[in-house]
Amino acid sequence: MSRSAETAAGGAQTVHRALDVMEAVASAGRGMSIAEIAALLQLPAPTVHRLCRALVERGYMRQLGDRRYTLGMRLMPLGNAANQLTGVDATAVLADLVAETGETANLAVLAGHQAEYVAQVPSGYTMRMFTEVGRRVDLHSTGVGKVLLSRLPRPTVEAIMRRPLVARTPHTITNATALEAELERIREAGFALDEQEQEIGVRCVAAPVGDELPWMALSISGPLPRMSDELVQRAIPLLHSGARRLAESLLASKTDS
Amino acid sequence: MSRSAETAAGGAQTVHRALDVMEAVASAGRGMSIAEIAALLQLPAPTVHRLCRALVERGYMRQLGDRRYTLGMRLMPLGNAANQLTGVDATAVLADLVAETGETANLAVLAGHQAEYVAQVPSGYTMRMFTEVGRRVDLHSTGVGKVLLSRLPRPTVEAIMRRPLVARTPHTITNATALEAELERIREAGFALDEQEQEIGVRCVAAPVGDELPWMALSISGPLPRMSDELVQRAIPLLHSGARRLAESLLASKTDS
DNA sequence: TCGTGATCTTTCATTTAGCGGAACGTGTGT
DNA sequence: ACACACGTTCCGCTAAATGAAAGATCACGA
Numbered sequence: 412m413s414r415s416a417e418t419a420a421g422g423a424q425t426v427h428r429a430l431d432v433m434e435a436v437a438s439a440g441r442g443m444s445i446a447e448i449a450a451l452l453q454l455p456a457p458t459v460h461r462l463c464r465a466l467v468e469r470g471y472m473r474q475l476g477d478r479r480y481t482l483g484m485r486l487m488p489l490g491n492a493a494n495q496l497t498g499v500d501a502t503a504v505l506a507d508l509v510a511e512t513g514e515t516a517n518l519a520v521l522a523g524h525q526a527e528y529v530a531q532v533p534s535g536y537t538m539r540m541f542t543e544v545g546r547r548v549d550l551h552s553t554g555v556g557k558v559l560l561s562r563l564p565r566p567t568v569e570a571i572m573r574r575p576l577v578a579r580t581p582h583t584i585t586n587a588t589a590l591e592a593e594l595e596r597i598r599e600a601g602f603a604l605d606e607q608e609q610e611i612g613v614r615c616v617a618a619p620v621g622d623e624l625p626w627m628a629l630s631i632s633g634p635l636p637r638m639s640d641e642l643v644q645r646a647i648p649l650l651h652s653g654a655r656r657l658a659e660s661l662l663a664s665k666t667d668s
Numbered sequence: 669m670s671r672s673a674e675t676a677a678g679g680a681q682t683v684h685r686a687l688d689v690m691e692a693v694a695s696a697g698r699g700m701s702i703a704e705i706a707a708l709l710q711l712p713a714p715t716v717h718r719l720c721r722a723l724v725e726r727g728y729m730r731q732l733g734d735r736r737y738t739l740g741m742r743l744m745p746l747g748n749a750a751n752q753l754t755g756v757d758a759t760a761v762l763a764d765l766v767a768e769t770g771e772t773a774n775l776a777v778l779a780g781h782q783a784e785y786v787a788q789v790p791s792g793y794t795m796r797m798f799t800e801v802g803r804r805v806d807l808h809s810t811g812v813g814k815v816l817l818s819r820l821p822r823p824t825v826e827a828i829m830r831r832p833l834v835a836r837t838p839h840t841i842t843n844a845t846a847l848e849a850e851l852e853r854i855r856e857a858g859f860a861l862d863e864q865e866q867e868i869g870v871r872c873v874a875a876p877v878g879d880e881l882p883w884m885a886l887s888i889s890g891p892l893p894r895m896s897d898e899l900v901q902r903a904i905p906l907l908h909s910g911a912r913r914l915a916e917s918l919l920a921s922k923t924d925s
Numbered sequence: 926t927c928g929t930g931a932t933c934t935t936t937c938a939t940t941t942a943g944c945g946g947a948a949c950g951t952g953t954g955t
Numbered sequence: 956a957c958a959c960a961c962g963t964t965c966c967g968c969t970a971a972a973t974g975a976a977a978g979a980t981c982a983c984g985a
Contacts, residue, residue, distance in 0.1 A: 423722030424942065425682040425972065430726050437749035441756075445933060455974050460934060465680035469687050473918065478933065478981080481757075482750040484918055487777055487883050490747015492694040493739040494780045497730075520727075522745035529744050545748050545779065545802060626727060627741065661730050661741070681971065682943065702962060712945050717963060735952080735962065 428454065429462045433471060433482070438523030442479030494529075497661070504629075504657045505532035512646050514633035518657075519555035519617075521563075521626035522547055524571055526556040534633065551590055552579045554605035554617030555628040560590075561597040562625040568594070582607040602647050607635065614638035618650035621658030629654045685711065686719045690728060690739070699736030751777050754884075754918060755787030755801060761886075761914045762789035769903050771890035775914075776812035776874075778820075778883035779804055781828055783813040795891055808847055809836045811862035811874030812885040817847075818854040819882040825851070839864045859904050864892065871895035875907035878915030886911050 431452050436443050449459045463480050466472040470485035501518050508516035509532050518530040525547040550556035550571060560568060572587040584590045597603045605615035615638075617630035631646055632638070688709050693700050706716045720737050723729040727742030758775045765773035766789050775787040782804040790798070799805075807813035807828060817825060829844040841847045854860045862872035872895075874887035888903055889895070 423682065423686070423718055425680065426686040426719065426722045427726070429680070429683040429686070430728070433746070437746050440749065440752065442753075446931090456933070457935080457974055458972085461680055461972080462683065464934095465683040469684065471687070473920075475757075482746070482753050484750065484754070484881060486743070486747050486750035487754075488747075489690070489694055489739070489743045490745075490750070491778055491780060491883065492697070493741060493743035493747070496697070496739045497741050497744075520741055520745055522749065527745045527748065529741060545784065545804070624727070703960085713962070714945055714964080715943085718943080721963095 425462075428452070428458070429466060432459060432462045433466060434523070436472065436480060436482055440523070442475050442477070442481040444479050448480070500660045501530040501657060502532060504653045504660070505530060508532070508629075508631055508646075508649060508653050509534055511649050512631050512642060514631045514638065514642070514646075516653075517555065517630045517632065518620075519548075519553075519559070519628050519630070521559050524550065524574075526550055526553060526559055526628070528555075536633075536637075548609060549577060549579065551576045551585075552583045552605070552608045554603045554615035554632070555630045557593060557597055557603040557605070558617045558619050558628040558630075559626065561594040561603070562619060579609050580607055580611050582611075584608065602650065604643070605632070614643075616643050616646050616650065618647070618654050620654045621661075624658055624661065629657065682719075685709075685715070686723060689716060689719045690723055693729060693737060693739055699732045699734070699738040701736050705737070748779075751779070751784065751786045752801075757917065758787045758914055759789060761910045761917070762787055765789070765886075765888055765903075765906060765910050766791055768906050769888050769899060771888045771895065771899070771903075773910075774799065774812065774887045774889065775877075776805075776810075776816070776885050776887065778816045781807065781831070783807055783810060783816055783885070785812075791890065793890075793894075805866060806834060806836065808833045808842075809840045809862070809866045811860045811872035811889070812887045814850060814854055814860040814862070815874045815876050815885040815887075816883065818851040818860070819876060836866050837864055837868050839868075841865065859907065861900070862889070871900075873900050873903050873907065875904070875911050877911045878919070880919060881915055886914065 432448055435448050435451050445456050445459050445463065448454075448463070449456045452459070463472060463474075467474055467480070467483065470483045472480050473483040474480050505516040505518060513534055513536075515534045516532050517528055519526040519528050521527075526549075527547045528544055531544055548556060550560045560571065563571075572590065576585040576587065576590060577583070578585045584593055593603075602616055602618045605613070605617070607613060609615070612635050613632060614635050615630050615632035617628050619625070620627040620629055629650055631650065689705055692705050692708050702713050702716050702720065705711075705720070706713045709716070720729060720731075724731055724737070724740065727740045729737050730740040731737050754777070755775055762773040762775060770791055770793075772791045773789050774785055776783040776785050778784075783806075784804045785799050785801055788799060788801055805813060807817045817828065820828075829847065833842040833844065833847060834840070835842050841850055859873055859875045862870070862874070864870060866872070869892050870889060871892050872887050872889035874885050876882070877884040877886055886907055888907065
């Protein structure tokens with residue numbers, strides 16, 4: 412690859428590497444050593460060390476007494492600021508989905524090897540899905556998680572599948588071959604179902620949010636008796652159009668802010 | 669400045685610049701144009717543009733319809749990850765508070781317009797406060813929440829007060845003027861009390877964690893009969909010293925793990 | 926306590942990725 | 956349509972990043 416082509420691709424390799432380091436530590440959910448990070452990211456130790464040092468200087472990471480590195484304080488207010496600046500855009504889309512389907516609408520993003528709910532508008536029913544914003548769930552056993560998984564690069568998917576696929580219920584897909592087939596179906600169909608795989612009595616239908624946002628997924632969920640096949644079929648195009656609106660809003664190529 | 673001195677300073681100029689960009693947008697609390705960011709940071713527009721593009725690719729920022737840039741959703745799960753990892757490290761301080769006061773100790777952080785419990789060490793009593801780590805509570809009706817609220821910038825406080833101040837119990841402060849007076853008292857006194865405002869029969873005393881960490885608060889809580897005035901008075905300096913130790917620990921470049 | 930191996934941290938010659946001025950493209954107002 | 960302000964892209968150049976090697980530190984076992 413020629414140098415000019417590399418430059419045209421972005422001129423920000425160092426930034427990407429620093430963010431990779433930070434995300435690795437966030438994914439691990441514990442302090443990580445330089446050697447661990449270096450092995451995971453396939454980077455030389457001095458490079459990782461330099462990036463860690465920069466992130467420590469800025470408060471994004473901090474170093475523990477045993478020389479491992481963990482996340483720093485600076486990320487907390489930034490997370491809150493992002494929530495305030497973007498939450499409004501998502502809430503309108505979620506509220507419309509609730510109005511159209513009657514069920515709870517959720518927005519989830521990839522967080523390491525899990526999905527994390529970042530926004531939710533609850534249905535008006537008292538018997539409804541209750542999930543706190545901020546909660547993390549497995550990828551393989553939830554609708555949003557399977558959508559996210561279906562869009563990850565193959566090596567990442569394989570790494571996740573090498574972990575035990577924990578059975579949350581008797582319906583959970585715990586076999587890698589079966590899960591891979593499910594992911595293929597999801598890619599074909601453009602949506603995923605959670606058929607009591609995460610929680611008995613709960614059904615969920617989820618859709619991806621946009622090609623440019625492979626780490627984001629939208630869903631509605633509710634109790635099995637209410638989440639009929641008719642509702643699911645009706646919900647799918649609504650999810651797709653909601654997802655489109657949300658992606659447009661977030662990417663804002665044509666939408667007013 | 670010679671090149672070798674510059675290199676010795678870190679070899680991460682690009683990382684620092686990217687973080688500067690992101691922090692500028694976070695501080696502004698609204699979309700910013702390339703020209704604005706460039707002027708603020710004294711960088712050329714193409715440099716800012718390249719950095720913005722990298723941050724957009726990773727989801728840390730997004731671009732609006734009028735070409736301005738704002739924060740992206742990728743920061744939300746990272747902020748939550750930092751919350752959780754901090755909670756783990758706070759456990760020693762919390763355990764000391766429990767040993768000294770006999771009551772449940774909690775660490776909470778600002779999460780949007782709520783407080784989220786990120787760590788807790790329970791008292792040895794069977795009748796004690798039980799709150800799941802990860803749970804979110806209102807700011808206006810909890811000790812930790814009022815501490816956090818007392819340290820937010822005035823426009824944010826006003827925005828929060830424009831929402832209904834929900835009465836969790838008959839003791840909850842639901843009047844904005846009264847709440848403002850309470851926040852002023854908290855700023856003066858350096859601690860907050862929750863006098864059955866969040867839950868009948870529960871009393872709580874909370875303190876801020878450090879000037880540099882205004883999104884964080886520490887508290888002890890317990891049932892009214894045990895949370896005597898004498899205990900509260902005794903607990904306040906313990907909370908302050910615990911808070912100081914915690915802040916030092918979190919802000920230090922190396923901490924015991 | 927000492928020795929050793931593992932790992933982290935620093936140094937610096939080399940490479941290349943990032944830089945920024947200039948040119949081009951886009952959006953807005955008249 | 957035109958002018959102006961600003962965003963975005965291009966590309967030659969060099970400042971910044973890189974990573975192998977050396978030095979420093981840590982943890983563990985004898």
